[in-house]
Amino acid sequence: xxxxxxxxxxxxxxxxxxxxxxxxxxxxxxxxxxxxxxxxxxxxxxxxxxxxxxxxxxxxxxxxxxxxxxxxxxxxxxxxxxxxxxxxxxxxxxxxxxxxxxxxxxxxxxxxxxxxxxxxxxxxxxxxxxxxxxxxxxxxxxxxxxxxxxxxxxxxxxxxxxxxxxxxxxxxxxxxxxxxxxxxxxxxxxxxxxxxxxxxxxxxxxxxxxxxxxxxxxxxxxxxxxxxxxxxxxxxxxxxxxxxxxxxxxxxxxxxxxxxxxxxxxxxxxxxxxxxxxxxxxxxxxxxxxxxxxxxxxxxxxxxxxxxxxxxxxxxxxxxxxxxxxxxxxxxxxxxxx
Numbered sequence: 001x002x003x004x005x006x007x008x009x010x011x012x013x014x015x016x017x018x019x020x021x022x023x024x025x026x027x028x029x030x031x032x033x034x035x036x037x038x039x040x041x042x043x044x045x046x047x048x049x050x051x052x053x054x055x056x057x058x059x060x061x062x063x064x065x066x067x068x069x070x071x072x073x074x075x076x077x078x079x080x081x082x083x084x085x086x087x088x089x090x091x092x093x094x095x096x097x098x099x100x101x102x103x104x105x106x107x108x109x110x111x112x113x114x115x116x117x118x119x120x121x122x123x124x125x126x127x128x129x130x131x132x133x134x135x136x137x138x139x140x141x142x143x144x145x146x147x148x149x150x151x152x153x154x155x156x157x158x159x160x161x162x163x164x165x166x167x168x169x170x171x172x173x174x175x176x177x178x179x180x181x182x183x184x185x186x187x188x189x190x191x192x193x194x195x196x197x198x199x200x201x202x203x204x205x206x207x208x209x210x211x212x213x214x215x216x217x218x219x220x221x222x223x224x225x226x227x228x229x230x231x232x233x234x235x236x237x238x239x240x241x242x243x244x245x246x247x248x249x250x251x252x253x254x255x256x257x258x259x260x261x262x263x264x265x266x267x268x269x270x271x272x273x274x275x276x277x278x279x280x281x282x283x284x285x286x287x288x289x290x291x292x293x294x295x296x297x298x299x300x301x302x303x304x305x306x307x308x309x310x311x312x313x314x315x316x317x318x319x320x321x322x323x324x325x326x327x328x329x330x331x332x333x334x335x336x337x338x
Contacts, residue, residue, distance in 0.1 A: 004147075004310060004325050005133045006336065017139050018072035018153070022079025025150060028130050029080040029087075032151040036090060039126050044097050052085045055092045057178045061205055066184055072153055082151075090151040091183045095176040095207050101306040104169045105264050105294050106213045107286055108221040108240040109278040114317035115219040118283040119167040120328070121147070121157050122296050122306040128326055131309050132157065134336060137190075144190040145321045145338050147312050153187040158312050160321055160338060162217075163193050165314035169211040169242050171227065172256035179205040199224065203231055209256070211242050217316040227251055239278065241268045263292040280313065287311050288329040295329050 007024055011017035022029060040046045062070050073091065077084040089096065103122035109115060121132070127149075135154050136145050143162060146155035158167035166189050168182070185201055192198045195216070202212050206226050214222045223234040223242055232248055234240060243265045245257040268286050275282055288295050299305040311328035314321050319338035324331045 004323060006334075007133060007135045007137075009135060010138045012140070014068040014072040014139060015075035015078075017137060018075025018077075019079035020075075021133075021135065021154070022076040022082065024079075025133060026080040026082075028133075029076070029082055029151045031130055032090070033082060033086045035126060035130070036093075036151075039124070040097060046097065048086075048089065051089045051092075051096050054096055055085070055088045058088075058092055058095070058181050058207065061178070061180050062184055065180055065204060066188055069153060069184055069187055072187075076153070087151055090149070091153065091156075092181045092207075094170055094183070095181055103296075103306040104244065105268065105287070106167055106169055106211075106240075106242045107268055107272075107283060108213050108215050108223070108236065109272075109283055110219060110221065110236070110238050111278050111280070114315055115215045115221055116280065116283055117158075117165050117167060117213060117215040117221075117314045117316075118287050119158050119312045119314075120287050120294060120296070120308045121310040121312065122308050125298060125307050125309075128307060128309045134321070134323055136336060136338065142191060143338055145319075145336055146190060147310060147321070147323055149183075152183055155187045155190045156183045157186075157310070158314065158321075159186070159190045160314050160316055160319065161190055161192070162319065162338065163316070164195075164198070164214055164216040165316045165321075166198070166212055166214045167312070167314075168213075169244050171209040171211055171225070171244055171246065175228070176208045177228075179207040181207050182210050185210075195220075195222070199233075202226060213240055213242055215314065215316050217319075219317065223247075225251070239272050241265055241272075243268075260293065264294050267292045267294060283313055284328065284333075287313075288327075290329070295327050297327060 146159040147157040244261040311324040322333035324333045
């Protein structure tokens with residue numbers, strides 16, 4: 001599959017929404033499960049049955065905070081005629097498996113007329129094909145657009161609703177605690193309408209360290225690092241950048257701050273600091289940059305490194321998302337409007 005499927009779904013409730021996704025992507029979801037079972041065993045020597053058993057420990061907090069999203073995942077399983085336990089493992093992938101691969105660059109820009117949020121989704125090469133889908137969804141009166149992982153809930157990469165947009169970076173993937181898996185938090189953000197709600201969702205019983213960047217329709221930009229026991233908020237007048245290490249130097253360690261993440265951060269900052277004005281072209285230029293791997297291709301020296309499986313640009317003021325399959329240097333962006 002050398003493209004990203006696009007779905008349009010109107011649903012009466014969360015279960016119905018998940019069911020329609022599962023039904024429309026049934027074959028892709030089943031293939032994703034089969035491929036992941038093989039990949040987890042080959043790369044991590046993890047038996048899927050053991051991962052299922054461990055993932056059950058997250059259910060208590062998911063039921064406590066997001067019972068409707070659990071119903072949505074149950075609906076996806078029913079629609080796809082897939083095993084719910086298998087999908088729960090995919091939803092807990094970042095907590096259960098330590099891929100140790102560089103991934104994801106986020107950039108929020110204040111432009112002349114609005115603010116934009118750009119994101120390169122970098123992950124295992126196994127996800128380049130049959131890895132993602134775009135969904136334009138409506139549950140009752142609530143509408144949203146999202147880039148999502150196949151076999152996972154909507155918005156598990158990036159999302160936009162009528163009020164704001166968001167995307168994320170992982171940090172220190174070698175550590176986790178039982179709580180709310182980050183993919184459930186990402187889906188929950190699609191239902192948020194205010195900044196205070198977004199912060200609550202972001203910090204609610206998090207299972208891993210992560211970072212979120214937000215852009216509101218009034219052009220405000222915000223970055224929140226949630227890092228095991230404390231969090232930091234960064235507001236930007238012109239731009240915000242995040243890769244996969246803590247921005248604050250006092251939070252950095254040898255384990256959570258890799259040189260390649262620092263290089264991507266510094267390169268994006270260097271480009272922005274030399275520009276007098278910021279616009280869509282500026283953002284696309286950075287997302288296509290190869291000097292330090294912001295646009296990441298297969299690395300023959302480091303085959304475990306991630307590659308860019310999609311690039312996304314969101315404009316909450318105009319309620320649009322542009323998505324490019326795989327590397328944006330080679331593929332055109334397709335625009336979707338809420």
